[in-house]
Amino acid sequence: xxxxxxxxxxxxxxxxxxxxxxxxxxxxxxxxxxxxxxxxxxxxxxxxxxxxxxxxxxxxxxxxxxxxxxxxxxxxxxxxxxxxxxxxxxxxxxxxxxxxxxxxxxxxxxxxxxxxxxxxxxxxxxxxxxxxxxxxxxxxxxxxxxxxxxxxxxxxxxxxxxxxxxxxxxxxxxxxxxxxxxxxxxxxxxxxxxxxxxxxxxxxxxxxxxxxxxxxxxxxxxxxxxxxxxxxxxxxxxxxxxxxxxxxxxxxxxxxxxxxxxxxxxxxxxxxxxxxxxxxxxxxxxxxxxxxxxxxxxxxxxxxxxxxxxxxxxxxxxxxxxxxxxxxxxxxxxxxxxxxxxxxxxxxxxxxxxxxxxxxxxxxxxxxxxxxxxxxxxxxxxxxxxxxxxxxxxxxxxxxxxxxxxxxxxxxxxxxxxxxxxxxxxxxxxxxxxxxxxxxxxxxxxxxxxxxxxxxxxxxxxxxxxxxxxxxxxxxxxxxxxxxxxxxxxxxxxxxxxxxxxxxxxxxxxxxxxxxxxxxxxxxxxxxxxxxxxxxxxxxxxxxxxxxxxxxxxxxxxxxxxxxxxxxxxxxxxxxxxxxxxxxxxxxxxxxxxxxxxxxxxxxxxx
Amino acid sequence: xxxxxxxxxxxxxxxxxxxxxxxxxxxxxxxxxxxxxxxxxxxxxxxxxxxxxxxxxxxxxxxxxxxxxxxxxxxxxxxxxxxxxxxxxxxxxxxxxxxxxxxxxxxxxxxxxxxxxxxxxxxxxxxxxxxxxxxxxxxxxxxxxxxxxxxxxxxxxxxxxxxxxxxxxxxxxxxxxxxxxxxxxxxxxxxxxxxxxxxxxxxxxxxxxxxxxxxxxxxxxxxxxxxxxxxxxxxxxxxxxxxxxxxxxx
Numbered sequence: 001x002x003x004x005x006x007x008x009x010x011x012x013x014x015x016x017x018x019x020x021x022x023x024x025x026x027x028x029x030x031x032x033x034x035x036x037x038x039x040x041x042x043x044x045x046x047x048x049x050x051x052x053x054x055x056x057x058x059x060x061x062x063x064x065x066x067x068x069x070x071x072x073x074x075x076x077x078x079x080x081x082x083x084x085x086x087x088x089x090x091x092x093x094x095x096x097x098x099x100x101x102x103x104x105x106x107x108x109x110x111x112x113x114x115x116x117x118x119x120x121x122x123x124x125x126x127x128x129x130x131x132x133x134x135x136x137x138x139x140x141x142x143x144x145x146x147x148x149x150x151x152x153x154x155x156x157x158x159x160x161x162x163x164x165x166x167x168x169x170x171x172x173x174x175x176x177x178x179x180x181x182x183x184x185x186x187x188x189x190x191x192x193x194x195x196x197x198x199x200x201x202x203x204x205x206x207x208x209x210x211x212x213x214x215x216x217x218x219x220x221x222x223x224x225x226x227x228x229x230x231x232x233x234x235x236x237x238x239x240x241x242x243x244x245x246x247x248x249x250x251x252x253x254x255x256x257x258x259x260x261x262x263x264x265x266x267x268x269x270x271x272x273x274x275x276x277x278x279x280x281x282x283x284x285x286x287x288x289x290x291x292x293x294x295x296x297x298x299x300x301x302x303x304x305x306x307x308x309x310x311x312x313x314x315x316x317x318x319x320x321x322x323x324x325x326x327x328x329x330x331x332x333x334x335x336x337x338x339x340x341x342x343x344x345x346x347x348x349x350x351x352x353x354x355x356x357x358x359x360x361x362x363x364x365x366x367x368x369x370x371x372x373x374x375x376x377x378x379x380x381x382x383x384x385x386x387x388x389x390x391x392x393x394x395x396x397x398x399x400x401x402x403x404x405x406x407x408x409x410x411x412x413x414x415x416x417x418x419x420x421x422x423x424x425x426x427x428x429x430x431x432x433x434x435x436x437x438x439x440x441x442x443x444x445x446x447x448x449x450x451x452x453x454x455x456x457x458x459x460x461x462x463x464x465x466x467x468x469x470x471x472x473x474x475x476x477x478x479x480x481x482x483x484x485x486x487x488x489x490x491x492x493x494x495x496x497x498x499x500x501x502x503x504x505x506x507x508x509x510x511x512x513x514x515x516x517x518x519x520x521x522x523x524x525x526x527x528x529x530x531x532x533x534x535x536x537x538x539x540x541x542x543x544x545x546x547x548x549x550x551x552x553x554x555x556x557x558x559x560x561x562x563x564x565x566x567x568x569x570x571x572x573x574x575x576x577x578x579x580x581x582x583x584x585x586x587x588x589x590x591x592x593x594x595x596x597x598x599x600x601x602x603x604x605x606x607x
Numbered sequence: 608x609x610x611x612x613x614x615x616x617x618x619x620x621x622x623x624x625x626x627x628x629x630x631x632x633x634x635x636x637x638x639x640x641x642x643x644x645x646x647x648x649x650x651x652x653x654x655x656x657x658x659x660x661x662x663x664x665x666x667x668x669x670x671x672x673x674x675x676x677x678x679x680x681x682x683x684x685x686x687x688x689x690x691x692x693x694x695x696x697x698x699x700x701x702x703x704x705x706x707x708x709x710x711x712x713x714x715x716x717x718x719x720x721x722x723x724x725x726x727x728x729x730x731x732x733x734x735x736x737x738x739x740x741x742x743x744x745x746x747x748x749x750x751x752x753x754x755x756x757x758x759x760x761x762x763x764x765x766x767x768x769x770x771x772x773x774x775x776x777x778x779x780x781x782x783x784x785x786x787x788x789x790x791x792x793x794x795x796x797x798x799x800x801x802x803x804x805x806x807x808x809x810x811x812x813x814x815x816x817x818x819x820x821x822x823x824x825x826x827x828x829x830x831x832x833x834x835x836x837x838x839x840x841x842x843x844x845x846x847x848x849x850x851x852x853x854x855x856x857x
Contacts, residue, residue, distance in 0.1 A: 037803050090796030
């Protein structure tokens with residue numbers, strides 16, 4: 001078994017050189033935080049992730065998964081202990097706002113730390129992630145009274161939060177929501193909620209003293225569409241005015257799911273109002289429930305993208321440790337290895353697998369951290385132009401980070417199994433868990449298709465500048481910037497080959513983007529059918545761009561005399577990426593433009 | 608009572624180290640560094656004594672390059688009150704040099720107790736605590752697995768080959784921490800952030816009048832020889848024969 005070690009060098013490099021940490025720390029919002037403190041936080045988080053969270057990943061999956069008994073869900077003692085320490089040591093509160101006990105750190109720092117929690121265990125990290133999602137939604141939209149009552153305990157982790165959207169008939173389409181809310185007959189301003197919610201992550205468990213559910217439901221006579229849905233806060237135990245816990249609310253966990261992956265987490269069915277209706281309180285305005293949930297959607301989606309990056313990194317480390325240890329067969333073209341056998345890492349194809357995993361993880365991380373840094377600039381920059389550009393980038397990149405990182409993670413974790421060979425197919429080695437855990441990430445918080453349609457549609461073809469009438473202006477401007485960078489780099493004496501491949505790939509992306517802008521209106525089905533390959537194309541090029549930028553910086557450091565192997569490695573992984581991934585752009589572009597319409601070529605009865 | 612705890616920045620215990628190609632030392636380029644684990648235990652013990660009300664102040668000191676500040680900050684984040692960096696640049700610091708620096712720090716700080724890690728995991732010298740006690744003329748209780756302070760003396764349980772030995776030493780004294788003395792805590796995030804605000808003084812060996820000239824010369828640092836593969840024996844008689852005639856152990 002390998003032990004997780006946070007890739008601190010790559011994280012720091014990307015934070016500093018690609019995501020603009022220095023600029024972010026210079027913003028007045030972060031006057032209390034300096035670079036040394038960020039370093040110390042990363043070090044301590046890395047230690048906690050490796051020593052505390054990583055070892056329980058297997059416990060939740062294969063040794064002692066959460067158990068349901070008559071509405072009560074119990075988790076393993078290991079999960080409970082680590083959760084307690086996680087909260088006591090202030091990690092749970094870290095992303096919270098300072099007024100509720102959080103640290104007010106840049107999103108970029110939270111992002112890097114969250115990568116560590118998720119590499120160590122996606123299943124465990126989901127609990128604080130969902131709580132913080134609920135906290136953010138409440139922070140934006142709830143009344144001061146509700147915020148004061150719930151947020152401090154939720155931020156510290158003593159109470160955990162959940163998001164209740166899905167119902168048996170309402171999955172990706174929330175208009176089908178049937179859960180009802182009626183004003184409480186007592187007239188105390190509360191509501192009575194009845195209905196069934198499914199797939200509620202960490203919807204019931206015994207790590208926290210109370211659970212605070214955010215529930216989408218319809219008021220009587222509400223609009224039948226999305227605008228008829230409101231958001232309610234529904235606690236498991238009612239909270240008295242003095243903050244202590246009162247009676248049990250009328251809701252129960254009626255079952256938990258048996259899943260392919262993230263088995264250490266609880267996926268529950270919650271049944272509201274079997275007796276008199278669960279007591280809930282309105283968050284935000286009536287009818288704005290979906291909009292309120294969606295204010296945090298960019299955030300939640302980027303964080304699921306981060307799960308993809310994190311689990312792929314973990315699978316890479318795990319496979320690498322095995323490839324360095326396992327001795328098998330003579331190495332082709334290496335006579336000496338017939339006598340003195342070498343580890344399988346020296347077999348060219350195992351090398352290829354590991355290189356593929358490593359370079360792709362680095363490319364995905366670069367896009368993720370770049371987006372995370374832009375989230376800070378979008379929120380806190382004092383320069384309106386910077387703010388606007390950063391927000392536009394966040395909007396454009398969110399579906400790429402979510403959709404492409406998670407799709408890639410399934411592939412990368414699968415490569416991890418391939419490195420192990422037969423033993424990877426056996427659960428005991430642990431390689432399979434990473435693949436199983438990654439499998440949910442392309443589904444929840446909006447499937448890949450939803451991300452791809454968002455990317456090709458709302459974020460590209462349907463993006464209109466209200467003043468000038470320009471379409472797809474963010475994408476066009478960014479891809480033009482990449483094309484110019486690539487043209488410059490293609491003339492570089494040392495990195496020209498990388499620049500050339502990036503140049504060709506960017507051309508393909510630009511041509512495809514123009515195709516999408518032209519066809520989105522007249523051929524919506526064909527464009528939509530090509531949207532997932534378009535997302536892949538965007539992911540390949542954006543990753544290649546940030547890798548090439550990294551390689552350029554690394555080359556400068558080497559030219560200035562640095563002997564740090566990290567820089568040499570960055571150039572090597574970028575070159576691999578250019579030769580294996582950027583070269584695919586042309587084919588993927590054709591897949592979108594020619595292949596999109598071909599998807600619709602088979603009439604329904606012929607399937 | 609003031610406690611002084613020396614801490615050392617070493618290669619993280621999870622890192623698999625490799626010798627440099629020229630065999631002049633261990634390759635430290637881009638290697639994760641951390642506080643010496645035995646020093647973590649020493650800091651933890653000092654902080655616990657402070658939490659019990661036995662100690663009034665915990666001062667941590669590190670001798671090394673400016674990067675040792677990180678290690679001092681780690682100690683501050685788990686409860687040390689202030690820190691002293693003795694900036695020695697890239698000097699080859701040997702145990703006697705460190706002991707001399709610590710002697711000078713003791714002269715200015717006047718601690719009643721020094722708790723050090725029993726050894727550092729990089730060179731495993733296991734000498735600084737002993738040398739410091741000799742230079743100071745203080746009692747030494749090395750390899751402590753339990754420490755109780757009562758008035759002007761310390762009762763120290765130490766791990767020895769035959770079992771446990773309990774010593775009573777007068778203060779001031781030097782105690783070195785063994786693995787089982789305690790389990791160090793993880794720093795809390797708010798304390799990590801506050802550590803930056805705790806005082807950290809920087810001094811040089813020259814400021815302290817300490818002679819850090821190396822006395823020992825490292826000839827070569829190399830990988831241990833690779834283990835040879837074992838062989839199979841046909842039966843017990845063969846095994847006995849091999850032990851008797853090849854290994855010559857019976």
